[in-house]
Amino acid sequence: MKVMVMVKATPSSEEGVMPQPELMEAMGKFNQELVAEGIMRAGNGLKPSTEGVRVRFSGEERIVTDGPFAETKELIAGYWLWEVDSMEEAIGWVKHCPNPMIEDSDIEIRPLYELSDFAEIDPTGEMRQHEASLREEISMQSAKVEPYLFFGGRCEEALTFYKEVLHAKVGVVMPYSESPEPAPEGFADKIMHAEFTVGPAKIMASDRCGASAETSGDSYQLALTLPSDEEACRVFAALEEEGQVIMPLEKTFWSPCFGIVTDKFGVGWMVMVPDPQQAGC
Numbered sequence: 001m002k003v004m005v006m007v008k009a010t011p012s013s014e015e016g017v018m019p020q021p022e023l024m025e026a027m028g029k030f031n032q033e034l035v036a037e038g039i040m041r042a043g044n045g046l047k048p049s050t051e052g053v054r055v056r057f058s059g060e061e062r063i064v065t066d067g068p069f070a071e072t073k074e075l076i077a078g079y080w081l082w083e084v085d086s087m088e089e090a091i092g093w094v095k096h097c098p099n100p101m102i103e104d105s106d107i108e109i110r111p112l113y114e115l116s117d118f119a120e121i122d123p124t125g126e127m128r129q130h131e132a133s134l135r136e137e138i139s140m141q142s143a144k145v146e147p148y149l150f151f152g153g154r155c156e157e158a159l160t161f162y163k164e165v166l167h168a169k170v171g172v173v174m175p176y177s178e179s180p181e182p183a184p185e186g187f188a189d190k191i192m193h194a195e196f197t198v199g200p201a202k203i204m205a206s207d208r209c210g211a212s213a214e215t216s217g218d219s220y221q222l223a224l225t226l227p228s229d230e231e232a233c234r235v236f237a238a239l240e241e242e243g244q245v246i247m248p249l250e251k252t253f254w255s256p257c258f259g260i261v262t263d264k265f266g267v268g269w270m271v272m273v274p275d276p277q278q279a280g281c
Contacts, residue, residue: 001111002041002083003090008106009075014048014068017102026098034082039093041228043080073106087111136234144225148270150208151219155191158205162196168203170196176207180253193254221260221268229257229273236271239263 019027034040046052049067056063069075078100084090090109099105115128122128151158162168172195176183179192190207197203204223226232236249242264249259249271257273 001086001114002081003087004110004112005080005082005090005094006076006108006110007045007078007100008108009049009072009077010101010103010105011072012102013077014050014072014075016048016050019100019102023098023100023102027100030097033096034080034093039082039084041081041083043078045078046076049075077101081112136231139227139231142227143231144223146223146225147203148221148223149203149205149219150221151205153187153190153207155194155205155207159191159194159196162198166198168196168198170194221270223270223272225272225274227273232257232259232271232273236261239269239271 031040031043049069052067052069054065054067054069056065082090082093084093087109094107094109097107100107115131118128119125149158159168159170159173163170172193173191174193176187176190176192183190183192187207192206194205195202196205224235226235233249236259239261240263244262246260246262246268247258249257252258255272255274257271259271260268261271262268
């Protein structure tokens with residue numbers, strides 16, 4: 001289940017008092033625990049209501065009122081979006097949270113509606129299907145597609161060439177010898193992963209074991225980075241229909257959800273979730 005965890009405003013937060021470094025550090029550690037456990041999906045602090053507005057709906061009229069707003073206890077100073085197994089689990093995490101304010105404060109937990117909650121008023125499922133489609137569209141707006149090139153042992157040479165000819169800027173270069181897994185035979189001094197840019201375009205590259213630079217059909221794939229394991233699983237399942245799974249989705253040391261599939265049009269895709277702290281598939 002998903003819950004919104006709301007930090008209620010206090011007099012100090014409404015005055016714009018910034019937290020002390022010790023509290024920032026404690027909250028940072030707490031957030032890191034949430035991320036490591038795959039619970040935190042989003043979160044942020046809100047500025048005082050002096051910088052906000054309210055819009056009141058009355059018939060066809062829309063009335064805009066500038067802050068501040070008087071009822072401090074009803075205001076929100078920050079929030080998280082968590083995914084938990086139960087309300088009891090959410091309560092346990094909130095109890096573990098440092099006091100987010102310099103004075104006594106309250107944190108409210110509210111479950112989010114799920115699409116299944118609307119079954120009674122949507123017997124055909126049409127509205128739920130539309131809502132699910134909108135959520136997928138929103139999620140995919142943060143997806144990235146980048147080319148991934150394979151050089152079959154000549155990646156370092158290629159990077160040097162692109163630097164000279166294309167003025168490419170080379171960033172990450174990770175040899176197989178730095179991998180936590182054993183390097184393939186003869187590949188210890190080869191490049192397992194590299195990233196470079198040409199103008200605004202980011203390109204990834206590797207001496208993939210067994211890849212041949214002379215085989216153009218096997219010299220590239222598209223790296224599709226998705227914001228969540230749910231989206232990775234959904235997209236991977238769609239791409240594998242009438243296609244071929246090269247590597248099923250699984251947890252790796254660089255991604256909680258990574259797989260390789262060739263779709264029905266012959267295009268290779270490397271589907272991944274970037275943040276190694278998120279929950280796996």
